Amino acid sequence: xxxxxxxxxxxxxxxxxxxxxxxxxxxxxxxxxxxxxxxxxxxxxxxxxxxxxxxxxxxxxxxxxxxxxxxxxxxxxxxxxxxxxxxxxxxxxxxxxxxxxxxxxxxxxxxxxxxxxxxxxxxxxxxxxxxxxxxxxxxxxxxxxxxxxxxxxxxxxxxxxxxxxxxxxxxxxxxxxxxxxxxxxxxxxxxxxxxxxxxxxxxxxxxxxxxxxxxxxxxxxxxxxxxxxxxxxxxxxxxxxxxxxxxxxxxxxxxxxxxxxxxxxxxxxxxxxxxxxxxxxxxxxxxxxxxxxxxxxxxxxxxxxxxxxxxxxxxxxxxxxxxxxxxxxxxxxxxxxxxxxxxxxxxxxxxxxxx
Ligand SMILES: Cc1cc2nc3c(=O)[nH]c(=O)nc-3n(C[C@H](O)[C@H](O)[C@H](O)COP(=O)(O)O)c2cc1C
Numbered sequence: 251x252x253x254x255x256x257x258x259x260x261x262x263x264x265x266x267x268x269x270x271x272x273x274x275x276x277x278x279x280x281x282x283x284x285x286x287x288x289x290x291x292x293x294x295x296x297x298x299x300x301x302x303x304x305x306x307x308x309x310x311x312x313x314x315x316x317x318x319x320x321x322x323x324x325x326x327x328x329x330x331x332x333x334x335x336x337x338x339x340x341x342x343x344x345x346x347x348x349x350x351x352x353x354x355x356x357x358x359x360x361x362x363x364x365x366x367x368x369x370x371x372x373x374x375x376x377x378x379x380x381x382x383x384x385x386x387x388x389x390x391x392x393x394x395x396x397x398x399x400x401x402x403x404x405x406x407x408x409x410x411x412x413x414x415x416x417x418x419x420x421x422x423x424x425x426x427x428x429x430x431x432x433x434x435x436x437x438x439x440x441x442x443x444x445x446x447x448x449x450x451x452x453x454x455x456x457x458x459x460x461x462x463x464x465x466x467x468x469x470x471x472x473x474x475x476x477x478x479x480x481x482x483x484x485x486x487x488x489x490x491x492x493x494x495x496x497x498x499x500x501x502x503x504x505x506x507x508x509x510x511x512x513x514x515x516x517x518x519x520x521x522x523x524x525x526x527x528x529x530x531x532x533x534x535x536x537x538x539x540x541x542x543x544x545x546x547x548x549x550x551x552x553x554x555x556x557x558x559x560x561x562x563x564x565x566x567x568x569x570x571x572x573x574x575x576x577x578x579x580x581x582x583x584x585x586x587x588x589x590x591x592x593x594x595x596x597x598x599x600x601x602x603x604x605x
Pocket of ligand 1: 480
């Protein structure tokens with residue numbers, strides 16, 4: 251089943267979730283190369299005073315990324331959001347995604363992200379202003395939200411119909427309320443209700459960690475696609491695993507250690523090229539930690555690697571670790587067999603990096 255967003259037909263129905271501080275251009279490219287049918291950039295602020303900052307310009311970097319290029323914007327003011335959309339489409343965005351799913355405090359205090367779900371009039375005003383800014387350029391606008399503000403106020407269905415009415419062309423729903431943050435479990439009944447209420451494509455998101463879970467969520471919600479976030483950290487090949495399973499009902503073998511070596515070392519080179527030496531070495535650590543999590547010797551390697559301050563030395567340490575691993579095994583252990591490693595940055599604790 252293929253999903254269309256405006257003029258774009260996506261490669262498949264397994265998408266990479268936007269994760270600030272994680273899904274930068276090198277990681278998105280890797281996810282797409284390993285099977286993701288679509289990937290959305292980390293959110294870009296609607297504050298023009300920050301557009302020239304290094305962080306924002308890195309986030310707006312799409313050099314060499316296969317299309318469609320989807321840029322997520324976040325903010326609290328309809329006109330500023332419209333300007334942010336125009337700014338990004340002048341810089342190559344082919345799809346604009348509005349963030350109404352982020353629970354980070356810094357954003358919520360300013361009424362952005364999922365806090366907007368509490369103010370339906372403003373949320374719809376923003377969606378409409380962004381659609382109006384993009385329509386003359388033929389650029390579709392999509393939106394990502396949660397199931398509601400809190401348990402007693404699950405308004406995703408009501409909002410979804412209003413968003414569709416003002417021209418939003420795809421809706422992604424993370425099956426948690428804003429109040430939940432990342433606690434508890436994602437629920438999929440509200441996503442099913444959203445899907446039943448609108449005609450635009452609906453994407454189900456939250457706690458999809460395996461091919462079986464993806465299939466079950468698609469079946470339960472009737473959604474057009476699934477979106478995977480944290481489970482792709484250090485495991486970007488999860489996209490091809492899910493796609494293959496959905497198509498055939500069979501599991502792909504885990505990657506060869508030689509493949510991990512090739513793709514991780516290439517990922518690091520792209521990462522250093524985008525961030526430069528000192529930021530690059532530090533921000534690569536979390537990716538490396540996720541990749542080696544649960545692998546033999548992974549914990550000890552991570553501790554050593556965290557003390558390395560030089561990109562060439564970090565790259566070589568990773569190469570040496572994976573050479574040693576290749577001497578022990580051909581393939582990575584199956585995902586379920588990779589026990590959680592102690593001290594690895596928890597996939598959901600980096601909300602300070604969201605803005
Ligand atoms: C570190 C991190 C950063 C995130 N940044 C964003 C973001 O910039 N925009 C957004 O809409 N959602 C963001 N999210 C939420 C994810 O897109 C996704 O909705 C959430 O992680 C649930 O999916 P999962 O269970 O597959 O991880 C972020 C999540 C994490 C863990």
